[in-house]
Amino acid sequence: MSAHERPLRADARRNRELVLDAAGELFAQRGDAVQMDEIAERAGLGVGTLYRHFADKQALLAAIIGRRFEAMTALARAADETEDPWTAFETLLHGYLEAAQADAAFRFALLGPEEPRWSDIAAEKTDFAEITERVVRRAADAGRLRADFCAQDFTLITRGAMANMTGTGDWRRYVALLLDGIRERPGT
Amino acid sequence: MSAHERPLRADARRNRELVLDAAGELFAQRGDAVQMDEIAERAGLGVGTLYRHFADKQALLAAIIGRRFEAMTALARAADETEDPWTAFETLLHGYLEAAQADAAFRFALLGPEEPRWSDIAAEKTDFAEITERVVRRAADAGRLRADFCAQDFTLITRGAMANMTGTGDWRRYVALLLDGIRERPGT
DNA sequence: TAGGAACCGGAGTTCAGGTTCATCTTATGG
């Protein structure tokens, strides 16, 4: 826990990366149903090595999800730099969902019963929430989103979409339906 | 498997019901995370008795979910008897979601990775799909739903809503947003 | 380049939870 630990030995650093990569790929494919032995094998290491780097399966999973949240934050930041508020919003939403589709572990984590744990971790380590809030606000202020739309609603939408990524349903259609409900309409 | 089995002994029939009730309540509260021993205790029986009536945990869970689907079918049938097509649709949607909120096992089953198993079982044993299809069609034909709305979309909506029932999000707001996207609008 | 700390491997341990089965109990038909 001391702040100044000597840097990892070269092989340890390399192996840590191998573990992260293997776990990332397997978790993304099949959620937390993958076994530690499988991850070790895919990484070309022994299980013991996994446990040298991560206290337990949860910790490894948390590291992977943390990574994904960092990527999501980069995404949000990029979207926020887009000129047009509506484009920014759409870019963020689609980028987020596209990434979520490719990562089962992320989806299961956010949909599972022990949320809000993950969101809290994300909030501690990244600015995802703040940036998203800004993007949403910009779109609402510009009159492109219904006036009462808020960041919470972004979560509602993404959760709903992710729930439709398992199975046969067409989540893009679902998002399209939703967008029709949240876009500001001149006619009303 | 023969069609003519002698009726269950009185105590057996009673116990079967006790098991179903206990399992129904516990599964509804906590999904399939409950243990067989817990169910047995709640029912005031030994585990062995559960296994006399149901081959394994899956079978018991299937029985419970089957029950729920029967209730859902009754709901749909009632809604279909409503005069106004839009009221019928709304009644079905809300009834379904209200019931889903009270039953975690049902939600997890329909959201989990091994869907479409459950829907198939439901289709074999009930008319839920057909009736829902009719209700949806009526609302669409009456011009109260956007013309391209189909029964599949009903599934998309319910899955999305159910995904927002775990955690802190407000799924009713979510449904409201969606309805705005789905309703036929004179203005367009 | 030698000493030793850090690291690795993977067979073996542990444990939780589903499932069984030998034994006891009870409903039911005669």
Added chain:
DNA sequence: CCATAAGATGAACCTGAACTCCGGTTCCTA
């Protein structure tokens, strides 16, 4: 009221998957 088959019981068993542990290996520094 008995005989007996159906039913109930729960301690013991089994399985699978997370985790440990220590002998062997590798990197690093002086």
